[in-house]
Amino acid sequence: MPVMTTMKVPYVDLGAQYSGIKQEVLDRIGALLDSGAFIMGEELATFEKSFAELCGTTYAIGVANGTDALFLSMMALGIGKGDEVITAPNSYLASASSIALAGATPVFADVLDDMNLDPQAVRKAITSRTKAIIAVHLTGRPARMEELLAIAMEHDLNVIEDCAQAIGATLNGQHVGSFGVTGCFSLHPLKNLAAAGDGGVITTNDDAVHAHLLKARNHGMRDRDHSAFFSYNSRLDNLQAAVLNVKMRELPRWTERRRAIAAMYHLGLSGVGDLLIPKDANGERAVYHTFIIQTAQRDALKAFLEERGIDTKIHYPVPIHLQEAAAYLGYKRSDFPVTEKQCATILSLPVFAELSDEQVDHVIASITEFFVSER
Ligand SMILES: *Cc1c(COP(=O)(O)O)cnc(C)c1O
Numbered sequence: 001m002p003v004m005t006t007m008k009v010p011y012v013d014l015g016a017q018y019s020g021i022k023q024e025v026l027d028r029i030g031a032l033l034d035s036g037a038f039i040m041g042e043e044l045a046t047f048e049k050s051f052a053e054l055c056g057t058t059y060a061i062g063v064a065n066g067t068d069a070l071f072l073s074m075m076a077l078g079i080g081k082g083d084e085v086i087t088a089p090n091s092y093l094a095s096a097s098s099i100a101l102a103g104a105t106p107v108f109a110d111v112l113d114d115m116n117l118d119p120q121a122v123r124k125a126i127t128s129r130t131k132a133i134i135a136v137h138l139t140g141r142p143a144r145m146e147e148l149l150a151i152a153m154e155h156d157l158n159v160i161e162d163c164a165q166a167i168g169a170t171l172n173g174q175h176v177g178s179f180g181v182t183g184c185f186s187l188h189p190l191k192n193l194a195a196a197g198d199g200g201v202i203t204t205n206d207d208a209v210h211a212h213l214l215k216a217r218n219h220g221m222r223d224r225d226h227s228a229f230f231s232y233n234s235r236l237d238n239l240q241a242a243v244l245n246v247k248m249r250e251l252p253r254w255t256e257r258r259r260a261i262a263a264m265y266h267l268g269l270s271g272v273g274d275l276l277i278p279k280d281a282n283g284e285r286a287v288y289h290t291f292i293i294q295t296a297q298r299d300a301l302k303a304f305l306e307e308r309g310i311d312t313k314i315h316y317p318v319p320i321h322l323q324e325a326a327a328y329l330g331y332k333r334s335d336f337p338v339t340e341k342q343c344a345t346i347l348s349l350p351v352f353a354e355l356s357d358e359q360v361d362h363v364i365a366s367i368t369e370f371f372v373s374e375r
Contacts, residue, residue, distance in 0.1 A: 006307075006308050006309040007308075007309055007358065007359060007362045008309045009309060009310040009311060009350050009355070009359045009362060009363055010311050010350065011311040011312065011313055011348075011350050011352075012190060012350070012352050013352060013354055014189060014194070016352075016354035017194075017254075017352070017353070017354055020250070020354075021246050021247065021250060024246050025242075025243055025246050028043070028242040028243070028245070028246060029239060029242055029243070031242075032238060032239055032242050037238055038237065038238050038239060039235060039237070039238060040218075040235065040238065041238035041241075042238075043238045043239075043241035043242040043245055044062050044236060044237075044238050044241040046241070046245055047060075047062060047236075047241040047244050047245050047248070048060045048061065048062055048201075050245070050248050051185075051201055051203070051248070052203060054167075054168065054175065054248070054251075055175045055176075055177040055178050055183060055203045056174065056175045056178045057175075057177060057178050057183070057203040057204060057205050058204070058205045058207075058210070059203065059204050059205070059210040060201050060202070060203050061201065061202045061203075061204075061210065061213045061214060061217065062199070062200070062201055062217075062235065062236025062241065063199075063200040063201065063202060063213075063217050063234045063235065063236055064198060064199070064200060064217075064233075064234040064235060064236065065186060065187075065188070065198040065199060065200045065234075066094060066162075066164040066184060066185060066186025066187070066188065066191075066200040067094040067097065067098050067101075067186075067200070068200055068217075068232070068234040069164075069182075069184035069185060069186070069200040069201065069202045070094060070095065070098035070099075070134065070160065070162060070184045071098040071101050071102055072202065072213055072216050072217065072232070072234060073160050073181070073182040073184055073202060073209075073213075074098065074099065074102035074104065074132070074160070075102060075216060076182070076209045076212045076213055076216060077131070077132065077158050077160075077181065077209070079099075079102055079103075079104050079131050079132055079158075080102055080103040080104055081103040081104070082104075082129060083103075083104040083105070083129060083130075083131040083132075084104060084105045084106075084107045084127060084129040084130045084131065085099040085102075085104050085105070085106060085107065085130070085131060085132045085133070085134060085160075086107045086108070086109050086122055086125045086126070086130060086132075086133045086134070087099065087106060087107075087108065087109075087117075087133070087134035087136060087162070088108065088109065088111055088116070088117050088134075088136045088138065088339075089108040089109075089110070089111075089319045089320045089321045089331075089336050089339045090111050090115060090138065090316070090319055090320075090336075090339040090342060090343070091136045091138055091162065091320065092164065092165075092315075092316065093320055093323070093325070094162075094164070094186075095134055095136050095162050095320070096108075096320045096326065097325070098134075099134070104131070105129075105329070106320075106326070106329065107125050107127075107130070108125070108320070108321050108331065108335075108336060109121035109122040109124070109125040109336075110336040110337065110338045110339055111138075111336075111338055111339055111342075112338065113276065113338075114141060114278065114281070115138045115139055115141070115292065115342065115346075116136070116137070116138055116141060116142075116143040116144060117133075117135060117136065117143055117144065117148065118338070119144050119147035119148055119151060122148060122151060123151050126151075126155055126157070130155065130157055131157060131158065132157055132158040132159065132160055133148055133151070133152055133157055133158075133159050133160070134160045134161075134162050135148050135159055135160070135161050135162065135179075135180065136162040136165075137161065137162065137163055137165060137166035137169055137176050138165060139165060139278065139286070139288070139289055139290045139291075139292055139315075140165050140166045140169055140192065140258075140286050140287035140288050140289035140290065141166070141169065141278065141280075141284060141286040142166065142169050142170065142171035142176055142284055142285075142286070143161075145159075145171055145179045146171075149179060149180075158180070158181050159179065159180035159181060160180050160181060160182050160184060161176055161177055161179055161180040161182070161183040161184060162184055163176045163177045163183045163184055163185045163203075164184065164185060164186035164188075164191060165186075165191065165192070165287075165289035165290070166286075166287055166289065167185055167191070167192050167193050167251070167287065168192065168193075168251060168252070168255045168287045169284075169285060169286055169287045170284075170285040171283055171284055171285075172283040177203040178203065178205070181204065181206055181209060182202050182203065182204045182206075182209060183202065183203035183204070184200070184201075184202055185200060185201040185202070185203070186199075186200050187199030187200055187201065187236075187240070187244065191289065192251070192254065192255065192258070192287055192289050193244065193247055193248070193251050194247070195236075195240040195243055195244055196239075196240065196243050197237075197240060199236050199237075199240045199244070200236065201236070215227075215228055215229070215231065216229075216231045216232065216234075217231075217232065217233075217234045217235055218231070218233065218234075218235060219231055219232075219233060253353075254353040255287050255353075257353035257354075258287060258288045258351055258352070258353055259285075259286075259287070259288060261288070261291070261351050261353075261355055261360055262278070262286075262288045262291055262351060264357070264360045264361075264364070265277065265291055265293075265349060265351075265360065265363070265364065266278075266279050268360075268361070268364035268368070269293065269364060269367060269368075272367060272368050272371050273295060273297070273367075273370075273371030273374065274295050274296055274297070275293050275294070275295050275367075275371075276293065276294035276295070276345075277293055278291060278292060278293070288351050290313075290315050290348045290351065291348065291349045291350075291351040292315065292346050292347065292348050292349075293346075293347050293349060293367075294342060294345040294346055294347075295345055295347065296345060297370075297371075297374065298314075298344060298345050298346065298347050300370075300374075301347060301367065301370050302314075302347055304366070304370045305363070305366055305367070305370070308362070308366045309362075310350070310362070310363055310366060311350065312347050312348055312349055312350070313347075313348040314343075314346060314347060314348065315346065315348050316343070317343055318343065319336065319339045319340060319343055321335060321336060321339075322340075349363055350363065
C-alpha cells in the first residue's frame with residue numbers, strides 16, 4: 001500500500017509573511033519610536049492617502065478597527081434608535097453588532113450560493129423603518145453591488161460596504177469601498193492587509209461624511225482645543241500605519257498569489273465529489289480572503305485533512321441570527337435556509353500567500369483521496 005505522505009499545511013502563517021519585510025518594518029518602527037509621533041502622524045497621513053488611491057476614493061480615514069468603521073459610518077449617517085439596517089446573517093458578528101451598537105435594529109436577509117447577499121431577499125426585508133443596507137463582500141468576493149445599489153436608490157437607502165475581507169477586490173474594474181457612501185475595512189492581523197494588532201479604515205467620496213468622521217474618531221475635535229460633539233477615541237495608531245505602509249507595497253503581490261492559489265484549487269478540485277468550489281464570476285476579481293468549499297461531508301473531510309497535517313477552519317459555524325446575542329431580535333432556526341445549510345457544509349482551505357505549490361498540491365491530492373475512498 002502506498003503511504004500518503006503528510007506535509008504540514010497550517011491555516012495561516014503570519015511569521016512567514018513578516019520574515020519577508022522584517023528589516024524594513026523594524027527600521028520604520030525604530031524611527032517612529034525615536035520621533036515620539038504616536039498619534040495622528042505622518043505615517044498615518046501617508047497610509048490614508050495610499051489607501052484612498054488604491055480604492056479609487058477621495059478619502060480614507062484610519063480608525064481603531066473594522067467594527068468601529070461600520071459603527072462610525074452609521075453614526076455619520078444619523079442612523080440610530082428606531083431605524084433598521086439590513087445585512088447578511090452569515091457574516092462576521094461585527095456586521096450586525098455595529099448596527100445594534102449604533103442603536104438601530106439589525107435585520108437579516110439570506111444569501112446566495114456564493115455566500116453574498118441575495119438582492120431579492122434584501123428587497124423583501126425592507127420596511128418603512130429601513131435606513132441602510134450593509135453589503136458584505138464576504139470571503140473577498142464583491143457583493144452584487146449593481147442590484148443592491150438599484151434597490152437602495154429605489155427606496156432611498158444608504159449603502160455601507162463591509163469590505164473587511166475584500167481589500168483590493170473589484171467588480172467591473174471598480175474597487176470595493178467606492179460603491180457605497182462608505183467602505184469599511186478591517187486591518188486585523190488575519191485580514192489580507194494586516195496591522196500588528198487592531199486597525200480599520202473607512203473610505204468615502206462624501207465631503208460631509210469625511211468631515212464628520214475626522215472629528216468622530218477623535219473626541220469630536222474640530223481643532224486642538226475645540227470639540228464640536230462628544231465622541232469616541234477611535235484612531236489608527238501611527239505605529240500601525242508605519243507597518244501598514246510597508247505592507248501596502250506588497251499587497252498587490254500577495255493578492256496575486258492568493259488568486260493563483262485559488263486558481264490551482266479550482267483546477268484541481270473541479271468535479272471532485274459533491275464539492276462546490278468558488279470561482280470569479282463575470283466582471284468579478286475576488287481577493288480570496290477565504291477559499292471556502294462546500295460539501296455535505298464537511299465534518300468527515302475536515303477530520304481527514306487534519307490527519308494529513310492540513311489545518312482548515314469554518315467561517316462561520318453559527319450564523320449571527322442564531323447567536324445568543326441576537327436572541328432579542330426574535331429570529332429562529334430555518335429563517336435563513338441557505339445560510340443555515342452553508343453553516344453545515346462550508347470549509348475554509350488555507351489560501352495565504354506564502355503557501356508553496358507543493359502544499360497546495362498536497363491539499364488537492366488529500367481532498368481528492370478523501371472522495372475516492374468515500375465511494
Ligand atoms: C473582521 C471583520 C469585521 C470586523 O473587523 P474588526 O477589525 O475585527 O473589528 C467586520 N466584518 C467582517 C466581514 C469581518 O470579516
